[in-house]
Amino acid sequence: MNNQVLCYGEVLWDTFGKTRKAGGAPMNVAWNLKQQGKNVVFASSVGSDALGDELINFLQKNGLYSPLIQQDKDLPTCVVTVQLDEKQQATYTIPEPVSWDNIIVTPELLAQARNSSAIVFGTLACRETVTRNTLYELLDETSALTVFDVNLRAPHYQLDTIQTLAAKAKVIKMNEEEADLLIGRGSGTLKDKIIEFQRTYHPQTICVTRGDKGAILWHDDEFFEHPGFKVDVVDTVGAGDSFLATLTTGLLNNEPMQQIVARACCVGAFVTSKQGATPSYKIEEIVPF
Numbered sequence: 001m002n003n004q005v006l007c008y009g010e011v012l013w014d015t016f017g018k019t020r021k022a023g024g025a026p027m028n029v030a031w032n033l034k035q036q037g038k039n040v041v042f043a044s045s046v047g048s049d050a051l052g053d054e055l056i057n058f059l060q061k062n063g064l065y066s067p068l069i070q071q072d073k074d075l076p077t078c079v080v081t082v083q084l085d086e087k088q089q090a091t092y093t094i095p096e097p098v099s100w101d102n103i104i105v106t107p108e109l110l111a112q113a114r115n116s117s118a119i120v121f122g123t124l125a126c127r128e129t130v131t132r133n134t135l136y137e138l139l140d141e142t143s144a145l146t147v148f149d150v151n152l153r154a155p156h157y158q159l160d161t162i163q164t165l166a167a168k169a170k171v172i173k174m175n176e177e178e179a180d181l182l183i184g185r186g187s188g189t190l191k192d193k194i195i196e197f198q199r200t201y202h203p204q205t206i207c208v209t210r211g212d213k214g215a216i217l218w219h220d221d222e223f224f225e226h227p228g229f230k231v232d233v234v235d236t237v238g239a240g241d242s243f244l245a246t247l248t249t250g251l252l253n254n255e256p257m258q259q260i261v262a263r264a265c266c267v268g269a270f271v272t273s274k275q276g277a278t279p280s281y282k283i284e285e286i287v288p289f
Contacts, residue, residue: 004041005039005041005118005120005252006120007026007030007041007042007119008125008138009100009131010044010100010125011027011042011044011045011046013078014080014082014277015081021276023237025241026121027064028278029241029248030042030064031062031064031277032241032244032278033245034063036246036249037283038248038252040064042068043068045072045100045102045103046077046100047077047098048072049076049077052099056069068106070104072099075097075099076099078095078098084235090237096156097128101128102128104134110141113138113142114141119138119145119146120147120149121165123150123165136164140168147173148169149241150178150182152181166182167202170203171205171206172201172203173207176190176211183196183197190216191223194206204219205251209240211228212228214261215261215265217247217261228265228269229265229269231272234275235276238277239268240268243268246264246266246268250263250264
């Protein structure tokens, strides 16, 4: 292992009215991992167009560009429309097909998967066959810490894909709504449902985020909880991604589980207090422990 984290999946432009910001969950996770001192390699695809060139320029300026960023000659760079409600909760309009629907297997990508300490991936980029099958091949080739960000964006997911990814993951992160879908709304507490989910898919770690109410984490037959931090919310874009990056960092650093969930809640809250998913920060300046 080379102590690198491979983040795999979509990169795109999030548009907020007339404002445009680089985004995509795995790119946001990569950004936050880098902010927290991790060695990150990002794999995705952009279009052979002006917006794709701008994304490559953004990635280069921020130390996230690598030869694993493919450039598709036929499919465009993705531009997502973000709408915020009165609580600053975001909804997304995502076009298809776009460049990251066609991430292909390369020898370099396979080598990176084999040599990484962790691989972070989600459901959105798996909506189409090519990118999905590439990810399956990467996961079958690695012994890394496989980190599954459920991150559902309706209607861009299928239950059988989620089940396959869950079975390949050592760490699974989801929010409460996703937990209701995957674990169920029936009888039993959330903890009961998490235990049943673990018995079905056998991950090492399961984390359910609860918005401004913090998060609950299961690891090694024990639960760890944090009630969250109160902040003035600007928007929620990227909060879950920053949480996941902090969770992944903590697991790779073998930090105590209670500290991990508290730090992740703190970083997630900080990101909601800023516009967009990629505010700059130093972890020691925003985490008070």
